[in-house]
Amino acid sequence: MNILIIEDEPGIYNFLKEGLEEEGYDIMIAADGIQGLEKFAISKPDLVLLDWMLPKMDGIDVCKALHKQDKETPIIFLTAKDTVKETIEGLRAGANDYIKKPFSFEELLERIKIHFRDRQEDExxxxxxxxxxxxxxxxxxxxxxxxxTKREFALLEFLIRNKGKICTRDEIIDKVWSINFEYDTGVIDVFMNSLRKKLKMNKENGNIKTVRGVGYIANE
Structure with a gap:
C-alpha cells in the first residue's frame, strides 16, 4: 500500500516515513500543497496523510482538490486545529478522518489499517x-x-449496518468520525440534515428517525 504524506515539517514527515516503512508501507513525501497535488496525480496513492498548515496551498484547499480528483482515496488530516468549526471545515472539504496533534504513532497506524480494511470490502x-x-x-x-460526501456516506453506512438499533451521537462520533477526545456531537445533526435532504427523506416518517436527546435509528 502506498501512502502520500503532505507535511512541511521534516521532523514529522521523517518520523512518519520511518515508522510506516517499518510497517511495510511505501511512502512518498510532499513538503507543500502544490507538490502534494502533483505527486497525488502521478502516483495515485492508496491513502493521504495531510497537514492543515502548508506552504503555497493550505491543507483545506489541497483536500478539496484531492477529493475532486478522487473521492475514494482516504484522507486523514493531521493537525493541531481542533475547534468544532475547524473540524467541520476539514470534514466538509472531503477528509475521512481527523487526528489531533500531538498523536501517538500507534493510534495513527490503527486508523490507517481501518481505512485500508474498509476499502477492501465489497458489499x-x-x-x-x-x-x-x-x-x-x-x-x-x-x-x-x-x-x-465521504462523511455522509460513512454516516449512512454506519446507520444501515446498525438497522433497528439506536445509534447514539457518542457512538457515531467514535465509530464514524473516529474521534476519541471531547467533541461537540452537534456536528452530527448538520451532516444528518444534509444526508436526509439529498436522500429526499422525510424527517418524521423516513427510514432514519431521530431519537430525541439520544441519536438516530434506521429502520426498513
Missing part, C-alpha cells in the same frame, strides 16, 4: 429503497444515484 447494503455499494462508493435511492 451492497440496503435500507428501504436506498442501496449503498461500499466498493464503488455509490448510493442509489430507487433508480436515482445520489452524490454524497
Amino acid at each position: 451492497i447494503l440496503t435500507l428501504g429503497d436506498i442501496a449503498l455499494n461500499k466498493s464503488s462508493y455509490q448510493v442509489f435511492n430507487g433508480d436515482e444515484e445520489i452524490s454524497l
Whole structure:
C-alpha cells in the first residue's frame, strides 16, 4: 500500500516515513500543497496523510482538490486545529478522518489499517429503497444515484449496518468520525440534515428517525 504524506515539517514527515516503512508501507513525501497535488496525480496513492498548515496551498484547499480528483482515496488530516468549526471545515472539504496533534504513532497506524480494511470490502447494503455499494462508493435511492460526501456516506453506512438499533451521537462520533477526545456531537445533526435532504427523506416518517436527546435509528 502506498501512502502520500503532505507535511512541511521534516521532523514529522521523517518520523512518519520511518515508522510506516517499518510497517511495510511505501511512502512518498510532499513538503507543500502544490507538490502534494502533483505527486497525488502521478502516483495515485492508496491513502493521504495531510497537514492543515502548508506552504503555497493550505491543507483545506489541497483536500478539496484531492477529493475532486478522487473521492475514494482516504484522507486523514493531521493537525493541531481542533475547534468544532475547524473540524467541520476539514470534514466538509472531503477528509475521512481527523487526528489531533500531538498523536501517538500507534493510534495513527490503527486508523490507517481501518481505512485500508474498509476499502477492501465489497458489499451492497440496503435500507428501504436506498442501496449503498461500499466498493464503488455509490448510493442509489430507487433508480436515482445520489452524490454524497465521504462523511455522509460513512454516516449512512454506519446507520444501515446498525438497522433497528439506536445509534447514539457518542457512538457515531467514535465509530464514524473516529474521534476519541471531547467533541461537540452537534456536528452530527448538520451532516444528518444534509444526508436526509439529498436522500429526499422525510424527517418524521423516513427510514432514519431521530431519537430525541439520544441519536438516530434506521429502520426498513
